[in-house]
Amino acid sequence: MNHRFFEERLFTDEPLTAQERLFLEQHLRSCERCRTLHAAWQETQLVLESAGWVAPRAGFSQRWQKRYVQREARTQQRRALALFVINALLAALFAFPVFALVVFSPQPLWLRVVIALYNLSALVPILEGIYTFLFTIIRATSQLLTPATEAALIAMFVGLTLIWLAMLRKFSARRVTC
Amino acid sequence: MEPRSRDEDLRKQEPQWIQQALLGDTEAFVELIELYQRSVFNLCYRMLGTLEDAEDAAQETFLRAFHSLRQYDPARPFATWLLSIAAHYCIDQIRKRRMVIFSLEDLPEPEFASHDPPLETTVGIREDQQKIQQLLKTLSEVDRAVVVLYYWYDLSYEEIAKTLSLSVSAIKSRLHRARRALANSWLKRYPATFQEADRKGYESPVF
Numbered sequence: 001m002n003h004r005f006f007e008e009r010l011f012t013d014e015p016l017t018a019q020e021r022l023f024l025e026q027h028l029r030s031c032e033r034c035r036t037l038h039a040a041w042q043e044t045q046l047v048l049e050s051a052g053w054v055a056p057r058a059g060f061s062q063r064w065q066k067r068y069v070q071r072e073a074r075t076q077q078r079r080a081l082a083l084f085v086i087n088a089l090l091a092a093l094f095a096f097p098v099f100a101l102v103v104f105s106p107q108p109l110w111l112r113v114v115i116a117l118y119n120l121s122a123l124v125p126i127l128e129g130i131y132t133f134l135f136t137i138i139r140a141t142s143q144l145l146t147p148a149t150e151a152a153l154i155a156m157f158v159g160l161t162l163i164w165l166a167m168l169r170k171f172s173a174r175r176v177t178c
Numbered sequence: 179m180e181p182r183s184r185d186e187d188l189r190k191q192e193p194q195w196i197q198q199a200l201l202g203d204t205e206a207f208v209e210l211i212e213l214y215q216r217s218v219f220n221l222c223y224r225m226l227g228t229l230e231d232a233e234d235a236a237q238e239t240f241l242r243a244f245h246s247l248r249q250y251d252p253a254r255p256f257a258t259w260l261l262s263i264a265a266h267y268c269i270d271q272i273r274k275r276r277m278v279i280f281s282l283e284d285l286p287e288p289e290f291a292s293h294d295p296p297l298e299t300t301v302g303i304r305e306d307q308q309k310i311q312q313l314l315k316t317l318s319e320v321d322r323a324v325v326v327l328y329y330w331y332d333l334s335y336e337e338i339a340k341t342l343s344l345s346v347s348a349i350k351s352r353l354h355r356a357r358r359a360l361a362n363s364w365l366k367r368y369p370a371t372f373q374e375a376d377r378k379g380y381e382s383p384v385f
Binding site: 007008011012013036037038040041043044047048049050051053054055056057060061063064065067068071 | 204208211212215216217219220223224229232233236237240241244306307309310313325329330350353354357358360361362364365368
């Protein structure tokens with residue numbers, strides 16, 4: 001006997017046709033298994049439908065406020081700690097080469113500073129060259145472009161910067177899953 | 179939702195409270211908590227089975243709701259949005275519990291007296307509550323959520339589907355499966371109830 005057909009009709013919300021109802025009634029009279037299951041479902045349904053709501057104990061919202069304050073304080077502590085760790089790591093990253101130079105170099109400190117400044121002075125012509133290069137490019141570009149195109153390019157650059165800032169803000173914001 | 183005229187009046191102020199809460203006003207959000215604490219708590223209780231867990235889950239639900247209020251779509255009822263957060267949180271909690279080595283079945287039954295008395299405090303009702311909780315415990319977490327939202331909150335298939343992020347056909351199928359499982363659990367737990375029914379033969383009140 002195909003119990004599945006009748007079981008599907010026992011637990012459905014869809015209204016049964018007259019013929020389906022008749023089949024089901026006949027089947028339930030003859031099949032003890034489906035009849036028992038049907039009776040069990042009737043009982044279960046009664047209990048489910050008569051079940052009341054369970055309310056929280058008084059002062060729920062006050063407890064929520066307390067929890068909210070505690071949670072916020074904890075979050076701020078965590079952020080402060082994370083910021084401190086990041087800053088400490090960055091500081092360590094930059095400080096380590098300097099520290100290594102100071103500690104492991106055989107020359108005295110004053111001599112190393114003089115040598116470093118002398119070496120840095122070699123960068124001046126390079127920086128000058130970069131400045132001249134960029135200035136030439138900008139001058140040449142401004143002569144080629146119409147004022148409208150120039151304005152459009154500036155607007156595009158500003159727009160991209162704004163999008164970048166918005167993305168940065170979005171990804172750095174706290175996420176809550178729900 | 180449970181029909182209550184006072185709540186209906188309060189719900190008119192709901193958009194205003196949401197707007198204020200969006201600006202970080204916790205007092206406005208507390209008004210929303212007062213309005214919906216019962217429905218959220220009841221869902222958590224039906225899902226998790228103890229008052230302590232329900233309290234924790236309901237509190238967490240409102241915290242999450244407050245932090246993610248910007249994601250709320252005003253076109254959708256605020257109540258179902260809250261229930262969605264609560265249901266997903268409870269489903270996650272039940273899944274996490276499975277990771278625990280010891281069985282919760284070994285723990286003693288929860289004492290209702292540990293809280294101030296809720297609405298249901300009589301012995302008969304308490305027995306019914308325990309019966310219901312034991313039956314619900316036999317269902318999978320998602321099926322349990324479907325049954326609770328259907329029988330306690332009178333939500334339509336579409337609303338339940340939206341609340342649980344499932345399709346309507348999946349909800350229908352899960353509800354059907356859950357009903358069969360509940361009836362079978364009832365049979366296993368209370369077999370004596372049906373001896374009389376069998377003797378009388380088939381006299382279904384449904385038809």
